[in-house]
Every structure is written in structure tokens, then in C-alpha cells.
Amino acid sequence: MKKTWRTGALAVAAIGALALSSCGFSGDKGGDSASGSGGGSGESVALTMLIPTYSDGTKGLWEKTISAFEAKNPNIKITLEVQSWENIEGVLSNKIQSKQAPDIYNGGAISSFAEAGQLAKAEEITSPETLANFTDSFSENEKVAGTQYGLPLIASDRALFYNKALMKEAGVTDVPKTWDELLEASKKIKDKTGNPGYGMPLGKEEAQAEAAMWILGAGGSLGDEQNITIENDQTKDAFAQMKKMMDAGVTQSNPGSTQRTPMMSGFVQGKMGFVYALPPTAADIKKQNPKLDYGIAQPATKDGKPVTLGVADRLASFSQDQAKKDAVKKFMDFFFADDQYLAFVKGENFLPTTKSGATAMGSDEALKPFIDLLPSSKFYPTTNPAWSDTDAAFKALLGKLEKSSAEDIAKEIQAKADAAS
Structure with a gap:
């Protein structure tokens, strides 16, 4: 039953x-x-x-x-x-x-x-x-x-951290709210400062979280207590945009194998334009680089409407x-x-x-930017017994997006989810 x-x-x-x-x-x-x-x-x-x-x-x-x-x-x-x-x-x-x-x-x-x-x-x-x-x-x-x-x-929940100094140096005046704006701003930062415009960690440490931010930003979801839904138009849109960011050269080197923790150190040290991060990042900045000029905003999404991963x-x-x-x-x-x-x-x-x-x-x-985003938070379907295997599939397979198609990666992850259902 x-x-x-x-x-x-x-x-x-x-x-x-x-x-x-x-x-x-x-x-x-x-x-x-x-x-x-x-x-x-x-x-x-x-x-x-x-x-x-x-x-x-x-x-x-x-x-x-x-x-x-x-x-x-x-x-x-x-x-x-x-x-x-x-x-x-x-x-x-x-x-x-x-x-x-x-x-x-x-x-x-x-x-x-x-x-x-x-x-x-x-x-x-x-x-x-x-x-x-x-x-x-x-x-x-x-x-x-x-x-x-x-x-x-x-x-x-997660919000978009941005480096004000790099934005100013690159001539970026507005914090991006859409995917297109994020790509354009990241390009300018990369071209003008030589630093990565956007940090994209697709290593197995937290690949599922990075993927979720983009999938939710496309208007999609990861599923619910009964069904895991990865292979759909929203996920393919999300993966395609992630690949577009990588192909444009605006991320850090080797995003497919980058772990979140060392990548975040780059932002904290002022060497990256934009990252998605949790409240503890603000504390890390205060402790490790208190002079960093940064801000916190809603995540960039396909249509600009706020949504985040809780x-x-x-x-x-x-x-x-x-x-x-x-x-x-x-x-x-x-x-x-x-x-x-x-x-x-x-x-x-x-x-x-x-x-x-x-x-x-x-x-x-200090928690206000994150509290403001809480009503738009979406969550992993952790009460679905297939989620553990799906989570593992994201961590094992998402790094391949650097060289594989969005459709193929979505299909492979869905297959792992289906096998666990």
C-alpha cells in the first residue's frame, strides 16, 4: 500500500x-x-x-x-x-x-x-x-x-549577495532582478575587473541547492510528497540558463567541480560579483573581511518575481x-x-x-533581508522517500552540465528519482 x-x-x-x-x-x-x-x-x-x-x-x-x-x-x-x-x-x-x-x-x-x-x-x-x-x-x-x-x-533562506565595489568598477548601477540582467551584469564585472561575475558551485557539496535556486526561478518546483518532478520545461529552462552563464565565461573556473565552501571564500574576500548565500555569510564577512562593500537582495529569476529556496x-x-x-x-x-x-x-x-x-x-x-524573502520560500520535498536519491543524483550529475545538454541532465536526474520511487 x-x-x-x-x-x-x-x-x-x-x-x-x-x-x-x-x-x-x-x-x-x-x-x-x-x-x-x-x-x-x-x-x-x-x-x-x-x-x-x-x-x-x-x-x-x-x-x-x-x-x-x-x-x-x-x-x-x-x-x-x-x-x-x-x-x-x-x-x-x-x-x-x-x-x-x-x-x-x-x-x-x-x-x-x-x-x-x-x-x-x-x-x-x-x-x-x-x-x-x-x-x-x-x-x-x-x-x-x-x-x-x-x-x-x-x-x-537564500538571497543574492552582491559586491558593490566590483559593480561600481564595472559600471553596473542596478542590482539584477532577472536572469538576463544577472548575465549582463556578470559579463561586465568579468570583462572590466577580471573577477568572476557569478559564483556557480556545481560540485557535490551543494549542487542540489544551486539547481533549486534556478529551477524555482524558472517558475518550477522539485516535486511534492508523492512525485519528484525534475524533467520538465521549467527545469530545462533553468539548466539552459545556467549553461548559458558558464558558456559566457562569467562564472569561476571549473564550475562543474566547484564546491560551495571554498567558492564562498572568494566572495567574502571581495573577488566575486554575485552569489546566492545564507545568513551566515554575513557573519563570515563581518569576521573575515569587515571592509567588504556588499549588499543583499532578492534572487534573480526568469521574470523578476521573488522566490527563494528555504x-x-x-x-x-x-x-x-x-x-x-x-x-x-x-x-x-x-x-x-x-x-x-x-x-x-x-x-x-x-x-x-x-x-x-x-x-x-x-x-x-540583521535578518530583515532574509525575513522579507520568507513568504516566497519553497522547500525540498524531503517527505518524499525518493528525495534522498534525487538529492544524491543532483550532487553526482549536475556538474556534468558544464559539458552536457540541459535536457540530458534533467533526464538523468529524473531517472534516478523514478528508480527510487
Whole structure:
């Protein structure tokens, strides 16, 4: 029997609601009833935690949280493992195969693991008070066949970062809103300054995100909980425009093998005209190159109408042992309490997924460009069990767009999605 999967589009309304947080949320403090105290007695429990790197500060933020938690719960020890986004899915797969799946996992799509019965239910790894503090639609987006497994960790979206100094040097006066304008502006920057006009990372680190920005910009989508839709006119238009940018020579060298993280360093250092990036990029600029003259605007699209790719990552647990589930619950309640959680969210420059967190951060002006885009956010169809394989197909195949046709790449990715359905 075919199962019914909830669509990731439910998260769009939830993220949009963050922009109205100052008047819409209750301000409850999740986790007060289970702050992590009282863990000093009982049998010792060892937990493993696998997380990706969002920024240079990710590891330090988690280490600080874990240290504070262990101080209140000396019988619980957490071993932290940090991987790049490029490697984390492969590492997770190997751990599952060797029966060493992490007790706490921070990552992307989890529906296939839920379907296989490998995940603990959300109600097993957090208290009712903490669970109720998540914005409702985010919680809905974490449900598979009606059961919630993931705990929404962070929310964000992508915007167009632009280098004002390079634009001025190249004689570009207006920030591009359409594909044609972006291509023309990128050409001028490349011709006049010698720097890449646009950064296009098609390596396996985040090829799916770059593709999604262009597909959404063409008026398309990646599918929903029942169908993955890649091979269509909108995707072909998007891939054709991406190829046009590469063929025009306005991107960095070898875009097909470029990973996002090193490419972003080029923009931060002032050596690139335009890139799509998340809020943490602003923090990286402030830390690494505070004199950079840059701005943030809506993504360029085919028709100029704003749309963006939203991000909603989660924490989940592969724990099956009851003692470990209880220990994970203590950690989750400790982490999602405002004092710990908001320090993490602000440290990574993301948006919160909790009601109380949204209330606390709703007036942050630094997040305004991204908050303004939230109502137009679209999401990966992560509740479709075929999305994991589709995501992998983007990462493995999109780099070939540099030398292959838009039609062929769309067809190959769709074939991988169909095979997983």
C-alpha cells in the first residue's frame, strides 16, 4: 500500500510566520520542565552525535552546549563528530551499515530512515513542553505518515549577495532582478575587473541547492510528497540558463567541480560579483573581511518575481535503547530551552523554529533581508522517500552540465528519482 507523505510546502507558511513573530507567538519557554538538571544520578549513558558544519563556529557552539549539558548531567557523555555537508551523508550511511548509527543526528532528509523504522519518534526524545514550543507547521513538516520524527533545528533562506565595489568598477548601477540582467551584469564585472561575475558551485557539496535556486526561478518546483518532478520545461529552462552563464565565461573556473565552501571564500574576500548565500555569510564577512562593500537582495529569476529556496534542517535520533532515548530527551530539552537554543541560532545567523525563539528574534534588523524573502520560500520535498536519491543524483550529475545538454541532465536526474520511487 502506498503511504501518504506530508509535503514540505507546509513549512512555507511556518517560516513566513516568523516575520510576524512579534505579534503571533506566545513566548513559552520550551524545556523549562526538563532543563537537563537532575541527571547526576543513575546509570552512565554514552551518546554519539553526528553534525554538519554550517560555519567556522559550528563545532565550537555545539561543544559549548555539550559541555554545559554534561556539567548538569554528569552521567551522560556525548561524543561529537563533525563532518562537512559534502561528506556527512556518506558517513551516516557507513555508520548505519556498521550498526553505529548516531544517537543524535543533524542533517537533511530523514523520511527514508523513518519509513525503514530506524528513527525514534519525536515524542520519545523530547518532552511535551518542548515539542509544543515548535512552530506548528514546522512540526507538521517533520511528520512521516502522520508521525513526527524530526525536531526542527533551524530555518533560513537564500538571497543574492552582491559586491558593490566590483559593480561600481564595472559600471553596473542596478542590482539584477532577472536572469538576463544577472548575465549582463556578470559579463561586465568579468570583462572590466577580471573577477568572476557569478559564483556557480556545481560540485557535490551543494549542487542540489544551486539547481533549486534556478529551477524555482524558472517558475518550477522539485516535486511534492508523492512525485519528484525534475524533467520538465521549467527545469530545462533553468539548466539552459545556467549553461548559458558558464558558456559566457562569467562564472569561476571549473564550475562543474566547484564546491560551495571554498567558492564562498572568494566572495567574502571581495573577488566575486554575485552569489546566492545564507545568513551566515554575513557573519563570515563581518569576521573575515569587515571592509567588504556588499549588499543583499532578492534572487534573480526568469521574470523578476521573488522566490527563494528555504532551508529547514532538523535533529533526529537513531536510538532504539530506552536508556539512550531518555538521555537524548534530556539533551533535546536542554538544548531547545531559550538560553541555549537562541545562542546557537544567533551564533549561526539562522532563524529559529520555536515559538519563543521567533518572538525573541523577530525584531533583529540583521535578518530583515532574509525575513522579507520568507513568504516566497519553497522547500525540498524531503517527505518524499525518493528525495534522498534525487538529492544524491543532483550532487553526482549536475556538474556534468558544464559539458552536457540541459535536457540530458534533467533526464538523468529524473531517472534516478523514478528508480527510487
